[in-house]
Amino acid sequence: MFKHFFIILISFTVSISTALADKSMKVGKKGKPEDVTRIIKVLMYDNYFEPSSFKVQSGETIKFEVENVGELVHEFNIANQSMHKEHQSEMQKMVEMEILLADSIDKDKMKKMSKMDKSMAHSHANSVLLEPKSSKDLIWKFENVSNIEIACNVPGHYDVGMIAKVEIN
Numbered sequence: 001m002f003k004h005f006f007i008i009l010i011s012f013t014v015s016i017s018t019a020l021a022d023k024s025m026k027v028g029k030k031g032k033p034e035d036v037t038r039i040i041k042v043l044m045y046d047n048y049f050e051p052s053s054f055k056v057q058s059g060e061t062i063k064f065e066v067e068n069v070g071e072l073v074h075e076f077n078i079a080n081q082s083m084h085k086e087h088q089s090e091m092q093k094m095v096e097m098e099i100l101l102a103d104s105i106d107k108d109k110m111k112k113m114s115k116m117d118k119s120m121a122h123s124h125a126n127s128v129l130l131e132p133k134s135s136k137d138l139i140w141k142f143e144n145v146s147n148i149e150i151a152c153n154v155p156g157h158y159d160v161g162m163i164a165k166v167e168i169n
């Protein structure tokens with residue numbers, strides 16, 4: 001009986017620490033405008049990024065000028081795979097609540113729902129969510145980590161490969 005409990009406790013602890021390790025794995029942080037050393041223009045199409053890969057230096061602060069030139073809503077999100085996976089369920093919820101539509105965002109509804117559930121506001125320093133024909137800048141300071149991907153987590157888009165590789169030197 002005691003042994004059984006102990007095994008459960010161990011597996012529970014292992015799964016928690018794996019989750020924590022992923023979360024604390026730094027992908028960088030929001031950058032300051034005065035630290036920007038490079039500007040990269042990014043176009044979002046249905047369903048891919050242009051450019052489709054990025055080479056950055058560790059410690060570099062880049063301003064991404066992101067423009068959605070597609071017909072659908074797209075996201076530009078700097079994260080690692082497990083962060084993307086987690087964020088995809090938030091985005092799925094936004095679709096179910098009809099905040100996130102295929103080609104638009106219901107901003108009034110977003111405002112209302114986010115009072116009850118903060119994640120519905122979609123305010124993340126590492127991401128911009130854009131309606132077609134709109135643009136926004138994102139300033140990011142990269143740190144020395146592997147497995148960073150720039151991806152779109154609008155439901156279905158990640159699965160069809162709306163992912164850009166990031167190589168950090």
Ligand SMILES: [Cu+2]
Nearest residue numbers: 074152154157
């Ligand atoms: Cu997309």
